[in-house]
Amino acid sequence: MTPALAIRDLHVHFPGRKRLAVRAVDGVSFEIAAGETLGLVGESGCGKSSLSNAVVGLVAATSGSIEIQGQQVVGANRAALRHMRANVQMVFQDPATSLNPRMTIGAAIAEPLLVRGLATGAALRLRVEALLEEVGLRPEHAGRMPHQFSGGQRQRVVIARALALRPALLVCDEPVSALDVSVRAQILNLLVDLQSRLKMATLFVSHDLSVVRHVCDQVAVMYLGRLVERAPAAELFATPRHPYTRALLASVPDPDPIVQRAKSRVPLSGEIPNPANPPPGCRFHTRCPIAADLCRTAEPAWRRVGGGDVACHFAT
């Protein structure tokens, strides 16, 4: 079966200072099967947002291949892209800036359907009402403006709009990071519920590992423009193999003081190097607790370990 998303050797570079390109995404490959949710995690500057922006076509890929349901995005012409965008929709972090303040939320949700000529008149109104109900809002909310809603409700509206075209792939970039804890739980429950009902593939970009663990089937960990590990979620959280994945997991504070304080701390020393001038060999070696001479010179190959893939000379 055609995967919902297939990325091969993707590069996204931006012009940087002194003619050094910032290699935000530097040779990434992965697939998302139909109906599956992949969590893309990493710290700020690792390239996860550049990657998701390239997938929806908000930034141009420098090289490599992005296929959505078998259709090539990189280098596609406008007509092809326009056709393809019906298949991929995006939900951003901040719902307040994702909605036009002068447009009723009903009009916002109807817009993608109108633009594509998929429904008009009474059929359109019914479709919008169904979408509102799908995300847990009431049909009579359609006439209200964005400012009449709380942050959590606005994110529901944004999700309803993204679902309007029934995309094969939903890209969520930190969809709950701007929300309060109790509201975050509501949106996470909604996303899990939509996954099981609509069987839609999702690329879920987040820095929050406990959120990713909660909603994702597969997890890919990114560091300085490259993937360091990809594995089924259960396996990655139970047996993280890459030292960076282990450090990330150890850094997430557990909301239980007994568990949290009993943890052996593996605080990662140092900071993320400059992506315009990444270290040679393994990019993580400057911060890695188990780095050896080999890591400073040779880039580790992507290899199969257990049910996942990892890029580390010493991972077992």
Add this chain to the structure above:
Amino acid sequence: MTPVLAIENLSLSIAGVPVVDGINLGVDAGEVMALVGESGCGKSITSAAVMRLLPGAVSQTAGDIRLAGESLSRLSERQMQAMRGRRLSMIFQEPQAALDPLSTIGTQIAESLRQSARAARPAVLHMLDEVGIADPARRIDQYPFELSGGMCQRVVIAAALIARPELLLADEPTTALDVTIQAQILDLLRTLARERGTAVLLITHDVGVVADIADRVAVMYAGRIAEAGPVHSIFAQPRHPYTQLLLASVPRLSDVPKSPLAVIPGRVPTPLEFGPGCRFASRCPRADAQCVAQTPPLRPLGDSDVACWHAA
């Protein structure tokens, strides 16, 4: 023992609308007290009141704030100005925004000592080392833009603590940082508080951060304290329904993936919607007529204090 910080019956209002309503809170030397709550609960404005940095529209309508027994409310602005940075300091969420982009970090840290950059140089170098900045001799002459976010927060902490204040207010100090850097900064705050005996009032919405470094916790909801107590009691046996739901709504690395998380229905009432009773009543699964009509007092229960008619 007199606590370093005592907030007594503090009430704040904006244009006559109460936003903080009679809260009491104490922080002892060397202790980390976390003030937790969702946006709009009044936690940040409470810390601004302690620093006497309230926006013009907010007025203190009742209560007192004491630092080591001394009332801050009676001080003139000039006297208060002399206290800030020396006896009580504050750090914020955005370290880059807290630093002056046009002066070196050494000059900015020296400012808290009210000394020239040259005279303070040895002390500043020592402080930079203490907050874990590698190569202080080079960093001291750099500007904020040359430092990463994590390093800027270390600089802000150095500036806040170099004059050895008794109280540090930390308003979401790690919210803008990555998890691996957050772990480093929380370790640093805990170590410094313990070694120097600084009292820390930590404002946060992140229960993971609370579980990591707090000794005691006060949970705030709609301008009031819902529950306060030692961190282990609050997490092991939350007694207020709001605390219970708040803790249950957080995904944990140990729960079953995709299992439904606890949800608090509805939303936080705005100050204009506050009724005469418990402010959580409109969202509380246990609310009854008494809850809607009468405000529950904060009463001792086990190790904690709880403001709920039904908590047991």
